[in-house]
Amino acid sequence: MKSKVAIGVDIGGSHITSAAVDISTLEIIPETTYSVKVNNKAAKEAILLNWSEAINKTLEHVSKEADVNIGFAIPGPFHYKTGLAKFEGNDKYENLYNASIPDELTKYIDAASVNMRFINDATAFGVGVSAMGKAKSYSKTVVVTLGTGFGSAFIKDGVPLVNSEDVPEGGCLWDKPFKDGIADDYFSTRWCIKRYFEVSSKQVHGVKEIAEANDAYSKQVFTEFGSNMAEFMIPFLQKFKQEIIVLGGNVSLAHEFFLPTLKQKINEAGLLVDFEISTLMEDAAIIGSAKLFVSDFWEHVKNDLPNL
Incomplete structure (x- = not known):
C-alpha cells in the first residue's frame, strides 16, 4: 500500500x-x-x-x-x-x-x-469534522455525539486535547457528574425513551418516534433535553472558549426540537458560539x-x- x-x-x-x-x-x-x-x-x-x-x-x-x-x-x-x-x-x-x-x-x-x-470513536468523529466540515474554518471546536451514548471531543487546530487545563479530565464529558448520575445517563437515546415514557406512559423504541409524535409530551422531553445539556455544558464551554459546537449522532437528527433551547441557554450565559449539525456521520x-x-x-x- x-x-x-x-x-x-x-x-x-x-x-x-x-x-x-x-x-x-x-x-x-x-x-x-x-x-x-x-x-x-x-x-x-x-x-x-x-x-x-x-x-x-x-x-x-x-x-x-x-x-x-x-x-x-x-x-x-x-x-x-x-x-x-x-x-x-x-x-x-x-x-x-x-x-x-x-x-x-x-x-x-x-x-x-x-x-x-x-x-x-467520538474523538475520531471530532477530528474528522474539524478536518472536513464547517469547523475546518475554526481553531477551537467542541464536538458532541448523541446516540446510544454521549461522546465528545475538544479540538484545537485539528488536534484533540486530552491533557490540557482548559478541558475536562480525559478530554471527555460522558463520565462527568450531572444531577443524579453522570452525563451519559442524560444525553443519550435511553434517557429520551425513559423520559418520554415517564411523561406520556407511551413506550417507544427510539428518538425518531418521539420526534415524529410531535406532541406536547415530545416537546417537553426535547425542551428538558436542551435545557439539561446547556446546564451541564456551560461551565466547560466557559473554560474552553470554543468558537463552534458540532453535533453528530442519531439524536442530533432531532436537533430542530432541542437545539433552540440549547442555543438560548448558552447565549443567556454570555457565550457567543456557532453551531453545526454534522451530516458526515461515519x-x-x-x-x-x-x-x-x-x-x-x-x-x-x-x-x-x-x-x-
Missing part, C-alpha cells in the same frame, strides 16, 4: 464500516467503503471475522506492496495505546474482553504486514481514524491516547 493511503475503520455497536483514505488530502477514496453487520454479543472469533470482512473488502481496492496501515475509531472501555479491548459491563463486544486487537485481528486480515492504531470517524497515520498528527496525539 502506498504510504499516502491508510484504512479508516469505524466500529459501531451493530456494524463496522471500512474505507481507504488518501491521508495527503483526507478524502475517502471512491468505491472503497464497505459496511458489514455485526452481532456484538457473538463469540470473539465471529466478531473478528465480521470486522475483517469489511476491511478485506476495502483492501481489495488498494495496493498491498508495503505495510497496510489501519486506524480504528472504536468505543471504550479500550486501551487505545496498546489495542487491548476492555469491554465489560457495557452490553456490547464483551466477548472481546482482554483481547489484543493487533494480535487477534491481524490473523484475519489479507495482508502480509499490518500496522494498527486506535482512537476513541465518514468523519473513518477520516479521523485514518489521520492517525499522518505523521505530524500522530506525534501530537500518540502520548495522550487514553487507557479507558
Whole structure:
C-alpha cells in the first residue's frame, strides 16, 4: 500500500464500516467503503471475522506492496495505546474482553504486514469534522455525539486535547457528574425513551418516534433535553472558549426540537458560539481514524491516547 493511503475503520455497536483514505488530502477514496453487520454479543472469533470482512473488502481496492496501515475509531472501555479491548459491563463486544486487537485481528486480515492504531470513536468523529466540515474554518471546536451514548471531543487546530487545563479530565464529558448520575445517563437515546415514557406512559423504541409524535409530551422531553445539556455544558464551554459546537449522532437528527433551547441557554450565559449539525456521520470517524497515520498528527496525539 502506498504510504499516502491508510484504512479508516469505524466500529459501531451493530456494524463496522471500512474505507481507504488518501491521508495527503483526507478524502475517502471512491468505491472503497464497505459496511458489514455485526452481532456484538457473538463469540470473539465471529466478531473478528465480521470486522475483517469489511476491511478485506476495502483492501481489495488498494495496493498491498508495503505495510497496510489501519486506524480504528472504536468505543471504550479500550486501551487505545496498546489495542487491548476492555469491554465489560457495557452490553456490547464483551466477548472481546482482554483481547489484543493487533494480535487477534491481524490473523484475519489479507495482508502480509499490518500496522494498527486506535482512537476513541467520538474523538475520531471530532477530528474528522474539524478536518472536513464547517469547523475546518475554526481553531477551537467542541464536538458532541448523541446516540446510544454521549461522546465528545475538544479540538484545537485539528488536534484533540486530552491533557490540557482548559478541558475536562480525559478530554471527555460522558463520565462527568450531572444531577443524579453522570452525563451519559442524560444525553443519550435511553434517557429520551425513559423520559418520554415517564411523561406520556407511551413506550417507544427510539428518538425518531418521539420526534415524529410531535406532541406536547415530545416537546417537553426535547425542551428538558436542551435545557439539561446547556446546564451541564456551560461551565466547560466557559473554560474552553470554543468558537463552534458540532453535533453528530442519531439524536442530533432531532436537533430542530432541542437545539433552540440549547442555543438560548448558552447565549443567556454570555457565550457567543456557532453551531453545526454534522451530516458526515461515519465518514468523519473513518477520516479521523485514518489521520492517525499522518505523521505530524500522530506525534501530537500518540502520548495522550487514553487507557479507558
